Protein backbone atom coordinates (compact mmCIF):
# COMPACT_ATOMS: atom_id res chain seq x y z
CA UNK A 404 0.00 0.00 0.00
CA UNK A 405 1.10 3.54 -0.59
CA UNK A 406 0.39 6.36 1.84
CA UNK A 407 -3.17 6.58 0.56
CA UNK A 408 -3.74 2.88 0.93
CA UNK A 409 -4.74 2.46 -2.67
CA UNK A 410 -1.86 0.67 -4.38
CA UNK A 411 -2.38 -2.96 -5.14
CA UNK A 412 -6.16 -2.59 -5.24
CA UNK A 413 -7.45 -4.64 -8.11
CA UNK A 414 -10.99 -3.35 -8.43
CA UNK A 415 -12.74 0.00 -8.76
CA UNK A 416 -12.18 2.62 -6.08
CA UNK A 417 -14.95 4.79 -4.64
CA UNK A 418 -14.17 8.36 -3.64
CA UNK A 419 -16.36 10.20 -1.15
CA UNK A 420 -15.55 13.84 -0.56
CA UNK A 421 -17.33 15.98 2.01
CA UNK A 422 -16.94 18.32 4.92
CA UNK A 423 -17.93 15.51 7.32
CA UNK A 424 -18.85 18.14 9.90
CA UNK A 425 -19.71 15.66 11.38
CA UNK A 426 -19.69 12.36 9.45
CA UNK A 427 -23.21 10.89 9.68
CA UNK A 428 -25.43 7.96 8.73
CA UNK A 429 -26.03 9.02 5.13
CA UNK A 430 -22.29 9.22 4.41
CA UNK A 431 -21.85 5.77 5.91
CA UNK A 432 -24.76 4.43 3.88
CA UNK A 433 -23.33 5.81 0.63
CA UNK A 434 -19.96 4.17 1.31
CA UNK A 435 -21.59 0.86 2.29
CA UNK A 436 -23.66 0.84 -0.91
CA UNK A 437 -20.53 1.58 -2.90
CA UNK A 438 -18.98 -1.57 -1.40
CA UNK A 439 -22.11 -3.74 -1.66
CA UNK A 440 -23.82 -2.56 -4.84
CA UNK A 441 -21.06 -1.00 -6.93
CA UNK A 442 -18.59 -3.55 -5.55
CA UNK A 443 -15.76 -1.07 -5.23
CA UNK A 444 -12.85 -2.63 -3.40
CA UNK A 445 -12.07 0.46 -1.37
CA UNK A 446 -13.61 3.80 -0.46
CA UNK A 447 -11.35 6.82 -0.08
CA UNK A 448 -12.92 9.35 2.28
CA UNK A 449 -11.60 12.80 1.43
CA UNK A 450 -12.42 15.54 3.95
CA UNK A 451 -12.43 19.00 2.41
CA UNK A 452 -10.25 21.80 3.68
CA UNK A 453 -11.42 25.38 3.75
CA UNK A 454 -10.92 26.73 0.26
CA UNK A 455 -12.11 30.30 -0.22
CA UNK A 456 -15.02 29.39 -2.48
CA UNK A 457 -17.12 27.75 0.20
CA UNK A 458 -18.09 28.38 3.84
CA UNK A 459 -15.51 27.20 6.35
CA UNK A 460 -16.49 24.03 8.19
CA UNK A 461 -17.60 24.57 11.81
CA UNK A 462 -15.23 22.00 13.34
CA UNK A 463 -11.53 22.16 12.56
CA UNK A 464 -9.89 19.63 10.28
CA UNK A 465 -8.31 17.67 13.15
CA UNK A 466 -11.71 17.15 14.80
CA UNK A 467 -13.40 16.17 11.54
CA UNK A 468 -10.66 13.64 10.78
CA UNK A 469 -10.80 12.28 14.34
CA UNK A 470 -14.55 11.73 14.01
CA UNK A 471 -14.04 10.04 10.65
CA UNK A 472 -11.46 7.71 12.20
CA UNK A 473 -13.90 6.73 14.92
CA UNK A 474 -16.77 6.20 12.48
CA UNK A 475 -14.73 4.16 9.99
CA UNK A 476 -12.84 1.97 12.45
CA UNK A 477 -13.18 -1.71 11.78
CA UNK A 478 -13.77 -1.51 8.01
CA UNK A 479 -10.40 -2.14 6.34
CA UNK A 480 -11.79 -1.10 2.98
CA UNK A 481 -12.18 2.49 4.16
CA UNK A 482 -9.22 4.88 3.96
CA UNK A 483 -9.08 8.54 4.96
CA UNK A 484 -7.17 10.60 2.44
CA UNK A 485 -6.12 13.96 3.89
CA UNK A 486 -4.65 15.54 0.78
CA UNK A 487 -7.27 18.31 0.56
CA UNK A 488 -6.34 19.43 4.08
CA UNK A 489 -2.75 20.12 3.09
CA UNK A 490 -1.68 23.76 3.02
CA UNK A 491 -1.95 25.04 -0.52
CA UNK A 492 -4.37 22.35 -1.73
CA UNK A 493 -6.77 23.88 -4.25
CA UNK A 494 -9.70 21.96 -2.83
CA UNK A 495 -11.03 21.40 -6.35
CA UNK A 496 -12.25 17.86 -6.92
CA UNK A 497 -10.87 17.90 -10.45
CA UNK A 498 -7.36 18.46 -9.04
CA UNK A 499 -7.77 15.69 -6.46
CA UNK A 500 -8.99 13.26 -9.10
CA UNK A 501 -6.17 14.16 -11.46
CA UNK A 502 -3.65 13.47 -8.69
CA UNK A 503 -5.30 10.13 -7.86
CA UNK A 504 -5.41 9.21 -11.52
CA UNK A 505 -1.68 9.93 -11.84
CA UNK A 506 -0.95 7.72 -8.83
CA UNK A 507 -3.26 4.86 -9.69
CA UNK A 508 -2.79 4.64 -13.44
CA UNK A 509 -5.05 5.19 -16.43
CA UNK A 510 -6.97 1.90 -16.30
CA UNK A 511 -8.40 1.62 -12.80
CA UNK A 512 -12.08 2.62 -12.57
CA UNK A 513 -12.55 5.48 -10.12
CA UNK A 514 -16.07 6.29 -8.93
CA UNK A 515 -16.85 9.66 -7.42
CA UNK A 516 -19.73 9.18 -4.97
CA UNK A 517 -22.18 12.03 -4.31
CA UNK A 518 -25.72 12.90 -3.30
CA UNK A 519 -28.33 14.22 -5.71
CA UNK A 520 -27.92 17.71 -4.31
CA UNK A 521 -24.30 17.86 -5.40
CA UNK A 522 -24.92 16.30 -8.80
CA UNK A 523 -27.76 18.73 -9.57
CA UNK A 524 -25.37 21.67 -9.38
CA UNK A 525 -22.30 19.96 -10.76
CA UNK A 526 -21.97 22.58 -13.47
CA UNK A 527 -20.93 25.04 -10.75
CA UNK A 528 -17.83 22.95 -10.01
CA UNK A 529 -14.45 24.01 -11.31
CA UNK A 530 -13.82 22.41 -14.76
CA UNK A 531 -16.79 20.14 -14.20
CA UNK A 532 -16.78 18.52 -17.63
CA UNK A 533 -13.22 17.32 -17.05
CA UNK A 534 -14.44 15.23 -14.13
CA UNK A 535 -15.89 12.69 -16.57
CA UNK A 536 -12.47 12.02 -18.11
CA UNK A 537 -11.11 11.20 -14.67
CA UNK A 538 -13.86 9.21 -12.93
CA UNK A 539 -17.35 7.78 -13.11
CA UNK A 540 -19.92 9.55 -10.97
CA UNK A 541 -22.34 7.56 -8.80
CA UNK A 542 -25.37 9.55 -7.66
CA UNK A 543 -27.37 8.70 -4.53
CA UNK A 544 -30.89 10.02 -3.90
CA UNK A 545 -31.19 12.61 -1.17
CA UNK A 546 -34.65 13.38 0.23
CA UNK A 547 -35.84 16.93 -0.18
CA UNK A 548 -33.43 17.48 -3.03
CA UNK A 549 -35.88 17.09 -5.87
CA UNK A 550 -34.70 20.18 -7.68
CA UNK A 551 -33.97 19.07 -11.21
CA UNK A 552 -30.36 19.25 -12.27
CA UNK A 553 -29.41 22.18 -14.43
CA UNK A 554 -30.04 21.49 -18.15
CA UNK A 555 -26.33 21.02 -18.90
CA UNK A 556 -25.94 18.49 -16.08
CA UNK A 557 -29.17 16.68 -17.03
CA UNK A 558 -27.91 16.38 -20.60
CA UNK A 559 -24.54 14.95 -19.53
CA UNK A 560 -26.26 12.61 -17.09
CA UNK A 561 -28.61 11.28 -19.77
CA UNK A 562 -25.84 10.83 -22.32
CA UNK A 563 -23.58 9.09 -19.82
CA UNK A 564 -26.24 7.09 -17.97
CA UNK A 565 -25.10 3.54 -17.26
CA UNK A 566 -28.14 1.69 -18.57
CA UNK A 567 -26.22 -1.48 -19.36
CA UNK A 568 -26.03 -2.59 -15.76
CA UNK A 569 -22.43 -2.50 -14.74
CA UNK A 570 -20.92 -1.74 -18.15
CA UNK A 571 -19.08 1.12 -16.44
CA UNK A 572 -16.76 -1.42 -14.81
CA UNK A 573 -15.04 -1.97 -18.13
CA UNK A 574 -14.05 1.69 -18.32
CA UNK A 575 -11.86 3.85 -16.13
CA UNK A 576 -14.20 6.86 -16.21
CA UNK A 577 -17.09 8.60 -17.90
CA UNK A 578 -20.38 7.01 -16.77
CA UNK A 579 -23.10 8.41 -14.51
CA UNK A 580 -24.46 5.63 -12.31
CA UNK A 581 -27.68 6.02 -10.30
CA UNK A 582 -27.68 4.01 -7.10
CA UNK A 583 -30.94 3.27 -5.26
CA UNK A 584 -30.74 4.35 -1.65
CA UNK A 585 -33.50 4.30 0.96
CA UNK A 586 -34.01 8.00 1.70
CA UNK A 587 -32.20 9.30 4.75
CA UNK A 588 -33.48 12.71 5.77
CA UNK A 589 -30.37 13.92 7.51
CA UNK A 590 -27.80 16.65 7.02
CA UNK A 591 -24.77 17.69 9.02
CA UNK A 592 -26.27 21.18 9.33
CA UNK A 593 -29.37 19.76 10.99
CA UNK A 594 -27.31 17.48 13.25
CA UNK A 595 -25.14 20.37 14.44
CA UNK A 596 -28.26 22.26 15.50
CA UNK A 597 -29.60 19.22 17.26
CA UNK A 598 -26.32 18.72 19.14
CA UNK A 599 -26.69 22.26 20.44
CA UNK A 600 -30.22 21.34 21.63
CA UNK A 601 -28.91 18.21 23.35
CA UNK A 602 -31.11 15.84 21.34
CA UNK A 603 -30.61 12.08 21.10
CA UNK A 604 -28.75 11.56 17.83
CA UNK A 605 -27.99 7.87 18.14
CA UNK A 606 -30.00 7.10 14.99
CA UNK A 607 -27.76 9.35 12.92
CA UNK A 608 -24.29 9.33 14.45
CA UNK A 609 -22.09 6.42 15.56
CA UNK A 610 -21.80 6.23 19.36
CA UNK A 611 -18.05 7.01 19.43
CA UNK A 612 -18.71 10.15 17.35
CA UNK A 613 -21.43 11.26 19.77
CA UNK A 614 -18.96 10.76 22.65
CA UNK A 615 -16.25 12.67 20.81
CA UNK A 616 -18.57 15.62 20.14
CA UNK A 617 -19.55 15.73 23.81
CA UNK A 618 -15.99 15.38 25.08
CA UNK A 619 -14.75 18.24 22.92
CA UNK A 620 -17.83 20.42 23.25
CA UNK A 621 -18.27 20.67 19.49
CA UNK A 622 -21.22 22.42 17.81
CA UNK A 623 -22.56 23.94 21.02
CA UNK A 624 -23.16 27.31 19.31
CA UNK A 625 -24.77 25.94 16.13
Ligand code: ATP
Pocket residue numbers: 420421422423424429430433516517518519520521543544545546587588589590591592593
Ligand atom coordinates in the same frame (compact mmCIF):
# COMPACT_ATOMS: atom_id res chain seq x y z
P1 ATP B 1 -23.93 20.11 5.43
O1 ATP B 1 -25.32 20.02 5.98
O2 ATP B 1 -22.94 20.68 6.45
O3 ATP B 1 -23.86 20.81 4.09
P2 ATP B 1 -23.95 17.35 4.46
O4 ATP B 1 -24.85 16.61 5.39
O5 ATP B 1 -24.50 17.74 3.12
O6 ATP B 1 -23.36 18.64 5.19
P3 ATP B 1 -21.34 16.71 3.37
O7 ATP B 1 -20.17 16.28 4.18
O8 ATP B 1 -21.28 18.08 2.80
O9 ATP B 1 -22.64 16.51 4.32
O10 ATP B 1 -21.71 15.67 2.25
C1 ATP B 1 -20.81 14.78 1.63
C2 ATP B 1 -21.56 14.01 0.56
O11 ATP B 1 -22.63 13.25 1.14
C3 ATP B 1 -22.23 14.92 -0.51
O12 ATP B 1 -22.05 14.30 -1.78
C4 ATP B 1 -23.70 14.90 -0.13
O13 ATP B 1 -24.55 15.06 -1.25
C5 ATP B 1 -23.85 13.51 0.46
N1 ATP B 1 -24.93 13.44 1.44
C6 ATP B 1 -24.97 14.02 2.65
N2 ATP B 1 -26.13 13.75 3.27
C7 ATP B 1 -26.87 12.98 2.43
C8 ATP B 1 -28.18 12.37 2.50
N3 ATP B 1 -28.96 12.55 3.57
N4 ATP B 1 -28.58 11.62 1.46
C9 ATP B 1 -27.76 11.46 0.36
N5 ATP B 1 -26.54 12.02 0.23
C10 ATP B 1 -26.10 12.77 1.24
